[in-house]
Amino acid sequence: MSLVNLFGGLRRLLRRRSIQIDNCVFRLHWLVTSSVLVVFSLVVTARQYVGDPIECVPPTSDFPMEVLNTYCWIHSTFTIPAAFSKKVGYDVPHPGIDNAEDHITNRRYNAYYQWVCFMLFFQAILFYVPYYIWKNWEGGLLEAITMGMQVVIMEDQERDHKKRILTEYLHRHMRHHKFYALKYIVCEFLSLVNIIGQMFLMDKFLGGEFWRYGTKVVSFAMSDQEDRSDPMIYVFPRMTKCTFRSFGSSGDIQSHDSLCLLPLNVVNEKIYIFLWFWFIILVTLTSFVFVLRIVVLMVPKFRFHMLKSRSPLMKPEDLEVLSRVANAGDWFLFYMLAQNLDPLVYKEVVSDLTALMEGKVEEARAPLNSI
DSSP states (O other): OHHHHHHHHHHHHHSOOOOOOSOHHHHIIIIIIHHHHHHHHHHHHHHHHSSOSOEEOOSSTTSOHHHHHHHHHHHOEEEOGGGGGSOBTTTBSSTTOOOGGGGSSOOEEEOGGGTHHHHHHHHHHHHHHHHHHHHHHHTTHHHHHHTTTTOSSOOHHHHHHHHHHHHHHHHHTTTOOHHHHHHHHHHHHHHHHHHHHHHHHHHHHTTSOSTTHHHHHHHHHHSOTTSOOOHHHHHSOSEEEEEEEEEOTTSOEEEEEEEEEOTHHHHHHHHHHHHHHHHHHHHHHHHHHHHHHHHHHHOHHHHHHHHHHHOTTSOHHHHHHHHHHOOHHHHHHHHHHHHHSOHHHHHHHHHHHHHHHGGGTGGGSGGGGOO
16 A cells, blocks of 8 residues: 555656646636536536426317427527515416416516527536636747756756756746736736626626626525515426417417426526526636736736745845836736746756856836836
């Protein structure tokens, strides 16, 4: 067992870590949220196409149930909004179910449930788009200049050679990474726009009920049990009505009102209450990080304090040299390198770089505050 642990530890040391070209909040968008939405889409798809997503009560015993179920699934069902405030078991049989003839003009049609699985998958793609753009814009720069130095165990000669190449690259391209940082900020902004836009999209998709959905659920959970109406049942009703029209024996058109059970909505209501809270948390985090990014890039003192906190092994004098020469784009590249390199290797690279730049520090004093 000890040998297994030993070789397992060696494998972890020798394994090359994947290069991270973004931060943890960005990964919450394209990795976590996209994955969650795909899983939700598969769950809804499985429930929708394996089994019966809708079961309607036929008006007569000889009425073809399969035809009724298919018709009501395709043409949507409806509830009566006024019936949600009535007492179940006394005034109405189920929440939202009442005499349809008395509420012909006051019906809430539910057509979204056919499209939930497709909408969730489409949303997952949208969350991945900003990262896809950034990955193409980044062009593998970090992976190319680090050259696998994120491996913990490496021969000294090979590591020194790669450090020298990285140092020379940073020296030659100093103050040439402004657009590299700008492209990343654009993609972070796209992530923020995407999630806000998706909240509007879901609100439209659910008939204007998404924005208030979470607050209504919280209010429902905190209200008196005897005097409350479940908002989840209002948005995702379990029992609905469907009007099926056919020709009678005399050739006249007959309307049949049927009760329909939507077991799929039990899943949908849980999915969307999770998404409401998750999106609120994510839009808050993304907004904070985006504002912080702008402030850090505009204020030189802030960005180099962040760089120091990211790499505590860095010498103060090396940080001082960088603060006189590097601009905001260089800072961003250094910050990403600190995220991907071993702290000791990173310290040595910065020390070697500042040693090369010391002769030019005095010339660079004037543009210290430039971005």
